Amino acid sequence: MTLLKRLFMLTLATGLILPFVIVTGVSINAESNISFPPSALSARWYTVLFSESDWLIPIGNSILIAIIAAFVAVSIALAANYVLWRLQSGYGRAIFALGIGPFMLPPIIIAMGASVFWAEAGLYGRVEATIISHGVFFVTLPLVIIARGFAALSDDVIEASRTMGATPWQTFAKVIFPLVLPYVITGYALVAIISVNEYLISYMVSGFAVETLPIRIFNNVRYGYTPVVASAAICFAALTVGVLLLLSLVTDLLKLLGASRD
Amino acid sequence: MRRAALPYAIGLFPLGMMVLFFVGPLAFMIVVSFYESDPLGFYKIAFVWENYGKFFSSFYYTISLRSLWSASLGAVLVVLLAFPAMYIIVDMPRRWQLFWVILLLALMCLSEVIIGFAWVIVLSESSGVPKFLGWIGLWENPRSLAPSFGAMMIGYITLGFSLVALMFFPQMAQRDRSIEEAALTLGTPPLQVVTKVILPTFRPAILSSLVTMFVYFLGVYVMPTMLGRPQNWNMTVIITDKAVGDANMPLGAALSVIMLLFTLLVIGALWLASRKGRAS
Numbered sequence: 001m002t003l004l005k006r007l008f009m010l011t012l013a014t015g016l017i018l019p020f021v022i023v024t025g026v027s028i029n030a031e032s033n034i035s036f037p038p039s040a041l042s043a044r045w046y047t048v049l050f051s052e053s054d055w056l057i058p059i060g061n062s063i064l065i066a067i068i069a070a071f072v073a074v075s076i077a078l079a080a081n082y083v084l085w086r087l088q089s090g091y092g093r094a095i096f097a098l099g100i101g102p103f104m105l106p107p108i109i110i111a112m113g114a115s116v117f118w119a120e121a122g123l124y125g126r127v128e129a130t131i132i133s134h135g136v137f138f139v140t141l142p143l144v145i146i147a148r149g150f151a152a153l154s155d156d157v158i159e160a161s162r163t164m165g166a167t168p169w170q171t172f173a174k175v176i177f178p179l180v181l182p183y184v185i186t187g188y189a190l191v192a193i194i195s196v197n198e199y200l201i202s203y204m205v206s207g208f209a210v211e212t213l214p215i216r217i218f219n220n221v222r223y224g225y226t227p228v229v230a231s232a233a234i235c236f237a238a239l240t241v242g243v244l245l246l247l248s249l250v251t252d253l254l255k256l257l258g259a260s261r262d
Numbered sequence: 263m264r265r266a267a268l269p270y271a272i273g274l275f276p277l278g279m280m281v282l283f284f285v286g287p288l289a290f291m292i293v294v295s296f297y298e299s300d301p302l303g304f305y306k307i308a309f310v311w312e313n314y315g316k317f318f319s320s321f322y323y324t325i326s327l328r329s330l331w332s333a334s335l336g337a338v339l340v341v342l343l344a345f346p347a348m349y350i351i352v353d354m355p356r357r358w359q360l361f362w363v364i365l366l367l368a369l370m371c372l373s374e375v376i377i378g379f380a381w382v383i384v385l386s387e388s389s390g391v392p393k394f395l396g397w398i399g400l401w402e403n404p405r406s407l408a409p410s411f412g413a414m415m416i417g418y419i420t421l422g423f424s425l426v427a428l429m430f431f432p433q434m435a436q437r438d439r440s441i442e443e444a445a446l447t448l449g450t451p452p453l454q455v456v457t458k459v460i461l462p463t464f465r466p467a468i469l470s471s472l473v474t475m476f477v478y479f480l481g482v483y484v485m486p487t488m489l490g491r492p493q494n495w496n497m498t499v500i501i502t503d504k505a506v507g508d509a510n511m512p513l514g515a516a517l518s519v520i521m522l523l524f525t526l527l528v529i530g531a532l533w534l535a536s537r538k539g540r541a542s
Contacts, residue, residue: 005350012347016369016420019380026389036389076276083273095273098280104474105525106481108498109288112518116294116511117287119304136283168268190371197373200483204506214375221379221488230383233376241368253363254356258432 020237027230034227045231055232058216062196065131065212070192072135074184077142081180082172085150096143103140110137111204118205125209130202134195141194142187145256149183182251189247193240288522295516305512313516322500322517329480329496332411336418337475341468343419344426349460351427352435363431369424377420378488385413385489414490418479425478426471433467466536473532477525497521 022036027045029038049055080099084092102110114137118129153176161171199214207215213232220229247253295313297305316322351362369377384390385408396404407413441463445455461468483498497517505514 009347009350012343012423013365016365016423019377019384019420022384022390023380026383034383034386034388036383036393072279076279079272080276083269083276086269087273091270091273095277095280098284099276101280102284104477104529106477106498106521108481108483108501109291109518109522109525110284112501112505112514113287113291114283115505116304116515117283117290119511120290120294124304132283136279139280190367193371197371197376199373199375200502204502207506214373217373217379218375218484218488221375221382229379233379236376237368237372240371241364244364244367244371248360248364253367254359254435257363257428258435 020234023230024234026227027234029227032226034225034230045227046235048228049231049235055216055228058211058213061127061210062213065127065134065202065210066192066195068131069134069138069195070188072132073139073191074142074146074188076136076139077146077187078180078184080139080143081146081150082176084147085153096147099139099143101140102137107200111201114201115204125206127206127210129205130210130212133201133205134198135191137201138191138194138198141190142184145187145190146180146183148256148258149180153179183256186247186251186256189243193243197236197240291515291522292519294512295519297512297515299510299512301509304509313513314520316513317517317520322497325495325497325500328494329498332414332418332486332494332496333476333479336415336422336479337472339415340419340422340426340475341472344423344471345430345464345468347423348427348430348434352431363428366424366427369420370428374421374482374484375488378417378484381413381417381420381489382408385416408489409491409494411490411494414485414494417485417489418482421482421485422475422478426475429471429474430464430467433464437463469535470532473528477528480521480525 025036025038026034028041028043029035030040030042030044031038077099080092080095084096086092114129114133115124118124118126118133121129123129157175157179158171161175166174196212197214198212199218202210202212203215203218211219213236217229217232220226244253294305296309296311298308298310298312300306351359354362385392385406387393387396387404387406390407392401392404392407395401442455442459445459446452450458480496481498482496483502486495486499501514501517501521504510504517
């Protein structure tokens with residue numbers, strides 16, 4: 001039974017990790033056609049990735065969008081959670097429910113809606129449109145994560161700050177915010193990574209004008225590609241895992257995802 | 263009275279953002295679905311049923327059935343793999359749990375484009391599994407395994423696995439293990455413990471993850487285009503092609519509205535079922 005379990009988990013882990021091992025192999029191959037195992041090692045595809053404007057511009061676009069979109073998403077999530085926490089009423093719950101909405105719908109519907117909306121607003125093809133759409137549509141994750149932070153707040157601290165004469169703003173800034181900050185940071189980091197990786201919304205809102213890294217990679221794979229794509233993919237994966245490892249140092253990821261009751 | 267007014271005012275910010283940029287676009291999409299397409303611009307203001315009329319043809323019929331089939335098959339496969347996997351993971355030592363959680367989170371965040379590309383490489387004759395099989399002599403004339411329906415399903419599974427596994431995580435980790443132990447010590451065969459104790463406990467979670475995945479797979483674009491053949495393409499690919507490729511936004515909007523209604527129907531049915539389950 002234990003052997004069967006181990007075998008099952010090993011197969012799964014292999015299936016999830018193997019693709020990236022092979023892609024790494026392809027990315028460090030000196031030859032200019034895709035092949036594995038590599039015949040001679042070289043970092044030339046990484047040099048191309050970080051020196052040609054074909055790649056640098058999409059990288060810049062993606063990072064810009066992610067940084068601001070994550071800020072938008074987290075501010076919405078924080079405000080919504082604060083309101084729900086202060087007023088346990090239908091108003092607070094309605095706002096919270098609206099934030100869950102984007103997660104429930106197929107991405108294409110959201111992308112199509114955003115596409116016509118920005119076309120009408122005259123911002124179709126502009127980077128601002130992608131930023132706001134990402135910020136609003138990825139609100140669900142920080143919303144749920146920050147909610148855990150608010151659930152973990154003990155009434156004593158709040159009560160103490162209130163009886164000592166703190167205004168609601170002081171209570172928020174000096175007591176609540178520091179306590180929920182780890183959750184806010186985690187939410188920010190996750191939205192930023194998801195935004196950097198997102199394809200369909202970016203493509204349908206401003207894909208032809210603002211090329212993001214996933215759009216660049218997709219077009220490249222579709223219309224003949226070189227190992228630069230592999231090096232871009234690996235940098236992406238490394239960045240994603242790196243941010244998550246950093247997060248695991250700052251917060252208890254297992255607890256955050258609900259391993260134990262708060 | 264003043265104390266309560268402030269949170270209401272703060273609430274206007276998230277409320278306004280979500281209504282303006284989430285509900286607004288969906289509502290406007292419904293409006294556009296009645297417009298006429300305009301070869302020179304985005305659309306012409308009109309009120310026609312023509313875009314919906316197009317849906318009722320054998321072409322869209324086939325596409326719809328195909329989308330439903332690939333989305334349901336994908337959802338079932340993902341849950342079949344993720345449920346036992348997470349069941350095993352939550353009982354691992356903390357270090358291994360953390361390893362799996364980071365791996366799953368990374369895969370959840372990682373672009374569809376990257377995962378799709380990685381599988382294209384793995385299934386290609388020049389660098390992946392076919393080459394390896396040819397090399398060890400199991401496959402005489404290796405050929406690329408992608409694009410194909412199977413490759414597309416592998417892509418779906420890699421995409422959904424992390425999400426479903428992480429959805430199961432809280433309930434699995436917090437579950438009351440003493441019931442299973444009691445059943446086992448009382449001499450219940452392990453298989454019966456699974457069917458009589460574990461599965462009933464997780465029935466709502468399994469059901470909702472099946473529906474979530476089904477809805478999610480209805481809306482994937484990259485996996486079918488990268489790993490599937492044109493005869494595997496789902497409604498999402500067609501919508502994108504119509505709206506962006508043919509610049510026919512009203513038709514794309516109408517097809518999206520149909521998908522939206524269908525999705526709301528499925529979610530509503532799940533909600534009703536879960537309410538009934540709780541009442542009885």
